[in-house]
Amino acid sequence: ETGVTQTPRHLVMGMTNKKSLKCEQHLGHNAMYWxxxxxxxxxxxxxxxxxxxxxxxxSVPSRFSPECPNSSHLFLHLHTLQPEDSALYLCAxxxxxxxxxxxxxxxxxxxRLTVL
Amino acid sequence: xxxxxxxxxSLSVQEGRISILNCxxxxxxxxxxxxxxxxxxxxxxxxxxxxxxxxxxxxxxFTVFLNKSAKHLSLHIVPSQPGDSAVYFCAAFSGSxxxxxxxxxxxxxxLP
Numbered sequence: 001e002t003g004v005t006q007t008p009r010h011l012v013m014g015m016t017n018k019k020s021l022k023c024e025q026h027l028g029h030n031a032m033y034w035x036x037x038x039x040x041x042x043x044x045x046x047x048x049x050x051x052x053x054x055x056x057x058x059s060v061p062s063r064f065s066p067e068c069p070n071s072s073h074l075f076l077h078l079h080t081l082q083p084e085d086s087a088l089y090l091c092a093x094x095x096x097x098x099x100x101x102x103x104x105x106x107x108x109x110x111x112r113l114t115v116l
Numbered sequence: 117x118x119x120x121x122x123x124x125x126s127l128s129v130q131e132g133r134i135s136i137l138n139c140x141x142x143x144x145x146x147x148x149x150x151x152x153x154x155x156x157x158x159x160x161x162x163x164x165x166x167x168x169x170x171x172x173x174x175x176x177x178f179t180v181f182l183n184k185s186a187k188h189l190s191l192h193i194v195p196s197q198p199g200d201s202a203v204y205f206c207a208a209f210s211g212s213x214x215x216x217x218x219x220x221x222x223x224x225x226x227l228p
Binding site for chain 2: 004048
């Protein structure tokens with residue numbers, strides 16, 4: 001595998017389910033990101049992990065819970081979601097953004113989530 | 117309020133002609149501006165960037181122009197090819213916030 005991979009690619013879940021999205025990067029990066037893309041809206045940054053520590057949480061509801069066990073893996077745990085949470089969830093990775101310099105972000109293909 | 121805006125949700129251009137995609141921003145503190153391209157069922161991929169201290173950057177068929185006084189940037193693709201049909205996202209990077217802020221995207225369709 002190369003680049004950034006995400007599983008599953010599609011997920012349908014009920015509001016009472018618990019599920020997890022997985023992201024893996026094979027680029028040697030040390031920062032990982034979760035974005036949400038709703039239809040016709042900008043990509044919204046949800047979480048940033050740098051060197052396995054969460055450095056950003058953009059006021060995301062607690063029903064979304066990220067986990068970064070190491071620099072190559074990122075999870076997004078989902079529970080009691082709402083239908084309005086249906087969206088494309090994209091994972092990205094880059095070199096450490098802590099320096100303030102821009103480092104290109106590489107995106108995975110996304111997980112298309114539908115909440116019934 | 118969106119800091120990065122792409123006011124045209126779609127654009128159709130004939131093959132061989134120029135495609136011009138536009139983007140406006142409100143935060144004068146952005147350090148870099150970028151364009152990402154997204155095909156269906158794939159994640160966005162980086163296309164071209166420009167530093168806030170430049171006014172033009174060219175890479176093959178792609179040129180990005182930055183007008184800081186107008187807080188406006190544009191992506192020119194010439195000549196346009198059918199394979200360029202995709203959603204193009206404008207993004208801006210703030211070094212202090214260490215974040216990318218994206219626009220809502222423009223669907224470009226290049227007609228053969």
